[in-house]
Amino acid sequence: MNESVTLLTIFVLSVFVGIEVISKVSSTLHTPLMSGANAIHGIILLGAIIVTGSTDNAVAVVVGVVAIVLAAVNMVGGFVVTDRMLQMFTRKKPAKKVDA
Amino acid sequence: MPVWVQVAYLVCAVGFILALKGLSGPRTARTGNLIGAVAAVVGCAIPFFYLDLHHVPLILAAIVVGAAGGFVGARRVQMTQMPQMVALFNGVGGGAAALVALLELRELVAADEFAGSVPWFTLLATAFTILVGSVSFAGSVITFLKLQELMTSRPVVFPGLPVVFGLGLLAAVVLAVVTVVNPAEPVGVVLALVGLLIGVLLVLPVGGADVPIVISLLNAFTGLTVAAGGYVLGNTLLLVAGTLVGASGTFLTRLMASAMGRSVANILFGALKGGSTLG
Numbered sequence: 001m002n003e004s005v006t007l008l009t010i011f012v013l014s015v016f017v018g019i020e021v022i023s024k025v026s027s028t029l030h031t032p033l034m035s036g037a038n039a040i041h042g043i044i045l046l047g048a049i050i051v052t053g054s055t056d057n058a059v060a061v062v063v064g065v066v067a068i069v070l071a072a073v074n075m076v077g078g079f080v081v082t083d084r085m086l087q088m089f090t091r092k093k094p095a096k097k098v099d100a
Numbered sequence: 101m102p103v104w105v106q107v108a109y110l111v112c113a114v115g116f117i118l119a120l121k122g123l124s125g126p127r128t129a130r131t132g133n134l135i136g137a138v139a140a141v142v143g144c145a146i147p148f149f150y151l152d153l154h155h156v157p158l159i160l161a162a163i164v165v166g167a168a169g170g171f172v173g174a175r176r177v178q179m180t181q182m183p184q185m186v187a188l189f190n191g192v193g194g195g196a197a198a199l200v201a202l203l204e205l206r207e208l209v210a211a212d213e214f215a216g217s218v219p220w221f222t223l224l225a226t227a228f229t230i231l232v233g234s235v236s237f238a239g240s241v242i243t244f245l246k247l248q249e250l251m252t253s254r255p256v257v258f259p260g261l262p263v264v265f266g267l268g269l270l271a272a273v274v275l276a277v278v279t280v281v282n283p284a285e286p287v288g289v290v291l292a293l294v295g296l297l298i299g300v301l302l303v304l305p306v307g308g309a310d311v312p313i314v315i316s317l318l319n320a321f322t323g324l325t326v327a328a329g330g331y332v333l334g335n336t337l338l339l340v341a342g343t344l345v346g347a348s349g350t351f352l353t354r355l356m357a358s359a360m361g362r363s364v365a366n367i368l369f370g371a372l373k374g375g376s377t378l379g
Contacts, residue, residue, distance in 0.1 A: 004221060007331050007339060014327075014340050018347030021117055025124035030356050034316045035186045036123040036133050037349050039140070040116050041319070041326045042189075043341045044197045045163070046144050047333055051203045052162075053153030060203055061155060065162045067199035072166025073173070074193035075144075079137040080174035081185055082123075086130045088179060 032085045039078025045071035101334075105150050108142070109337035115139025116341050120348055143337050184247035187315045190322055191240025197325040198233030198292055201226050204332050205279070205288045212283055220280050225328040227276040230288050233325040234295025235302065236318045242303040243311050243318070253308030255371035261301060262372055268298045305371035313356050313367050320349025 025033055048071045052064025115135050122132015144163075147153060170189065177185045205226050212218045245251045275291040278284075306314050323345025330338025357364045 003334070004219065007334070007336070010336060010339055011327065011331070011343050014343035015347040017117060018120070018344040019351045021121045021344075022124045022348045022352060025352070025355070026126060027355075027359055029124060029126060029129060030316075030352065030359070031183070031186075031312070032129060032133075033120070033123045034312075034319055034349070034352060034356075035182075036119065036129075036136060037323065037345045037352070038186055038190045038193070038319050039133075040119065040136055040341055041193050041197075041323045041345045043116075043140055043143055043338060044193055044200060044326045044329060045140075045166075046147065047200045047326075047329050047335060047338050048196055049144060049153070049159055049163075050147050050151065050333060050335070051200050051207075052159055053147065053151060053155060055203065055207075056154060057206075060206060061158070063199050063203055065158060067196040067203070068159060068162040069166035069169070070192040070199070071196035072163045073170040074189045074196065075140055075170065076167040077170025077174040077185070077189045078193075079133060079140070080171055081177065081182060081189065082133045083130065084174065084179075085182060086133060089126065090130065 028089075032082055032089070035078060035082040035085060039075060039082055042071055042075025042078050045075050047071075102150055105146060106336065108146050109335070112139040112143040112146075112337050113340040115142075116344055120344060143341075146337075181248070183312055183315060184244045187240045187243040187247065187311075187318070190315060190319045191237045191244065194233045194236025194240065194318070194322040194325060196233075197322060197329050198230050198237065198295070200329055201229035201233060201325070201332065202285070202288050202292065204329070205230065205283060206285055208332075209283050209285060218283070222332055223280045223283055224276065225331045226283075227279040227288070227291060229325045229328045229332065230291050231272050231276065231295040231298075232321050232328075234292045235299040236321045236325065238296040238299025239303045239314070239318045239321075240299075242300055243306075243315055246303075246306075246308055246311055253311070255307045256304040257371050261305065265298070265301045268294055268301060272298060302368065305369070306367060307371065310360075310362070310367045313353060313360070313362075313364065316349060316353040316356055317364065317368075320346050320353060323347075323349050 048067040119136030122128040327342030
């Protein structure tokens with residue numbers, strides 16, 4: 001199979017998985033879910049590391065380093081802030097029933 | 101790419117699927133978030149073990165700086181200010197994706213001159229990442245300013261806004277076509293600037309109460325840019341993770357809008373039609 005078609009197949013299947021996997025989310029969890037998904041796209045850090053590590057042009061390295069810093073903020077900040085939101089939830093839960 | 105790397109990427113991708121699944125249930129949400137964090141850290145460690153990366157100390161230093169900034173920001177933020185913090189994190193992610201795509205465009209231009217004919221779809225995906233990543237960055241900065249009340253949270257509309265917005269979109273399409281036909285770095289930079297303009301104009305007319313839905317939409321945008329970046333780099337983990345966020349984020353945006361009894365189009369463009377977007 002052609003490599004582009006393989007990637008396209010992965011893309012299309014991932015679209016269905018992405019929708020299916022969150023389709024039963026309760027409305028109280030909308031914001032933490034958004035925040036968690038936000039943290040997941042911080043994985044662009046992986047791409048930033050690869051492009052920065054494979055160039056020797058000074059300008060490109062500087063741009064790459066900026067990308068790494070931004071992506072790391074996204075990833076680490078995203079997961080930590082999501083955890084804080086959810087911590088708040090688990091404390092509040094006994095008082096207020098979560099509706100589906 | 102060695103087989104173990106591909107398998108490791110697959111394991112991380114499954115981790116992200118489980119993370120989203122966990123995050124959608126109240127009992128499993130924190131575990132889900134933790135699984136996602138572990139998958140992300142493992143995923144980012146992988147290239148150090150199979151690629152002969154240059155500038156490793158610099159890269160590690162940059163990761164530490166960014167991680168520390170994100171950690172401190174996330175710990176210090178007040179509970180009530182969390183939505184704007186999410187917006188900011190989303191924005192920097194989009195900005196990072198756009199910068200990665202600009203660097204990749206540089207590589208593609210060199211490859212094009214050297215060996216000729218980079219596939220048009222790869223160039224289109226690169227242009228998409230540059231454009232939408234910039235839109236997400238600028239849009240998120242405006243949502244942050246609105247929620248932090250550093251600017252008015254009311255819808256901002258000026259008479260020529262739809263015209264300027266339309267021209268911006270047109271320019272973006274033209275520049276994307278130019279990138280495919282005749283790739284060059286300056287075109288990519290201009291495309292990024294147009295993306296910033298579109299991002300600002302997209303969010304200005306949205307009222308403060310609707311901003312969380314726009315954050316969710318921009319979050320989905322960033323996911324798609326990461327997916328396109330993964331396609332260009334031929335990296336399956338970026339592709340799967342970005343697509344998962346793009347798809348679930350789009351779906352979530354619709355859920356959030358319908359929970360408020362609104363449509364996404366109405367939230368984005370309601371103020372332009374003369375109606376209030378303050379719900």
